[in-house]
Amino acid sequence: MTTKTEQAHIQKAFQERMDEDELMNCMRCGFCLPSCPTYIESGQQETQSPRGRIALMKAVVDGLIEPDEEVERSLSLCLGCRACEQVCPSGVRYGHLLEEARDIIAQHKRMPLHVRLVRKLVFAGLFPYQERMRKATAFLGWYQRSGLRAIVRKTGLLRLLPASFRQMERVLPDVPTAKEMKNRPHRLNPDEPAKKRVAFFTGCLMDTMFMTTNDATMRLLQLAGCEVIIPPSQGCCGALHGHGGEKEMAKELAKRNIAAFEQLDVDYIVTNAGGCGAFLLEYDHLLKDDPEWCDRAAAFAAKIKDVSEVLVELEFHQLPLRVAPQTITYQDSCHLRNVMKTASAPRRLLRAIEGAEFREMKDADRCCGSAGIYNLVEPEMSMQILDYKMEMAKQTKATTIVTANPGCLLQMKLGIERAGLTESVRAVHIVDLLLEAAEGAQAVREEERIRQTS
């Protein structure tokens, strides 16, 4: 709860910092309403719609209302999926407004001690340091492999955690060991003469908990004819900080990444996580008021490209790709689709896989409810959204649900578990499936070659 003094400070900061032109740019036509998952799931509550949230932000700026609990509640229940921006004829950059508003509230609100401690630990103590991320992941690996997990699960110790954390624990992937996470490559050669020279943005979670997906990404880039540079001084993109009201920290991380990549002479900076890619793409906005960095940020952002776009450009989908017969469907990563505007490339790649029948899911472009750490902090709404998603997924009869972002991937796994489909349905990151398909086709060729020579 915010005190009156805090509210006054928040209001003042709104008046000083919120972009009034952008707020006025919303002409309240309501075209965004049908695209908003929280508006739909809340039974059409205007406080849970983009138009309503913008009106609330503007009313705080105008002094019509105080930034009270309801205002805060409305803003914190937003997924930040930015589907509304896609359909906004006026071109309101809602995401930027939301980010600024959340940052203002987080910076002026005195949170309970335990929340402050956790935030400090996670935002400042963990994510910015890749070495600590590795240690944490290694610890998780030890937990998974040592038998401790089995004991914990058996004894019901997990029940001490909130339900949302408990569920998350179940769907976490088997993570690599500390040894495996050491000695990451710095440069990889293409399989054929290089068509492109690219840099790979490894990310923090992707290079630890989802390391195999990163490896698959780099392998695909090699197969497609890329020389891949992986600068070791890069780190977390800062999306979590930016969306969580820690904008200043996000800026520091952005600068580190820009410095890590700007000297490289590369065609693209490739990402494989929609959430990170979208945040990197908007570094220029993040640093727009910093004269020393804004141009450098813009140059950096101009090179950001999702791996699926790079693969399509290099005609990877023309290569032989094959998997065992199965039906697949694709769940868009919101930020990949709505911010990076990448929606057709992943589908083109998936349609090119022999053996896989691609079926489009209804409302595939609607958020799955993962939304960064939303599923942990707003479990109720998140699960409601997820259950709808699983209904749609079930209708396709897909046995493989493909996503393009680690958060979405975990959420889909969770959805599969909740729907009781663990035996029949799997969730995979698109690059993992593509590598499986490339190797599958390779294996078939090998077999044929052996058969012909024998």
Added chain:
Amino acid sequence: MIPNEAKKRLIQIVGAENYDDTKAGRLVYSYDATPQFQSLPDAVVAPRNTQEVAEIAKICNEYRIPIVPRGSGTNLCAGTCPVEGGIVLLFKHMNRILEIDEENLTATVQPGVITLDLMRAVEEKGLFYPPDPGSMKISTIGGNISENSGGLRGLKYGVTRDYVLGLEVVLANGDVIRTGGKLAKDVAGYDLTRLLVGAEGTLGIVTEATLKLIPMPETKQTMLALYQDLEAAARSVSKIIANQIIPATLEFLDQPTLEVVEDYARIGLPTDVKAVLLIEQDGPKEVVERDMKKMADICRSEQAVSVELARSEEEAEALRTARRAALSALARLKPTTILEDATVPRSEIAKMVKAINEIAAKYQLKICTFGHAGDGNLHPTCPTDARNREEMERVEKAFEEIFAKAIELGGTITGEHGVGAMKAPYLEWKLGPAGIAAMKAIKQALDPNNIMNPGKVFAKSTRKRVVVTR
């Protein structure tokens, strides 16, 4: 303020979860899509059925609490802005399609049904509900009925009014009446159905509607005619009508509108021409082909620089969607977007377009024009900034001149957006004092305590009439 006693009774009716008087909850129902109108309601109430609506009306009548029925708040005349406070009535629980009657070709719906959802549902049965306001993706049937919404297909198929056969309405005193029915003919008494459609919630609350459906046209074709001369495009419109062709859609977009729409939709609209006509015809294949050819010839004879058919239904749909987004896309240009919907007889379209441009020049304003040219309904739109007082005054003067010109040409101040709070000061220009008095008499008879959407349609004072000398 709502007296405590009334609040208690309202909560008893709808349940605490359907009564919201928190500040944030009220703020988000303080506006609709009309610029410069905002006013907080005292509470927001979401009834679950007609009975509850009737009980709410009784209480409000007793305590003199204004009731503002609201769909999705997309109207453009401040029709749902609670300018005198009171309660905003939501229909989120009353949003079911009750029946699609394939024998009588009717649909019976609750007011909260989204227009597009109804269209899709009837299309599945090979039927057609034509009224297609720009906001149909989110607008509700209840809102469409109360505002008598038009749309792109108005010219050939008419507007919402032409598809409402019967209504269930809660009156100010809590009485529930039923008008009309599943009937093609019905002259039993006054045509209250027609009176209530477009009454903007000032006479009663629509709680159910029986709508007319028609068979789905067999085929449809879409084309785009490009012009380097604005008035030539407008002349083509009048000439098509004069040649006794009634296309399904005949839309006009000028260059500034094309630019912003293309910026949003990115579908390859031409931005290097002065105006575009979006023309559609539907019906039996032979008729469609013949009409399209005739219209293409007319356009060419009026110096269209290019006339091209859409290659696929996807392309045609992209064009229609882009056109529907025109207004909101214009909001990209400036912080405030003032839009009007002056309407003139179709023969006068060219004169109106010319007058709009002259008025814009006179007041040094940018006015973009688009609209349903085929039915004489234009949307001159002025991108401006509400913070710039001096410019806002010029905008107001310019639009007053546009209204006056429209009336002079035999037209009206609003073709499809409604009067609401926004155009109330100008209504007398169109109706005259006797016309206003007749309408007020109806209002007084049905809502003596003036609780039904007060502050709308009738103004406290009328604007001084602008004299146009041209």
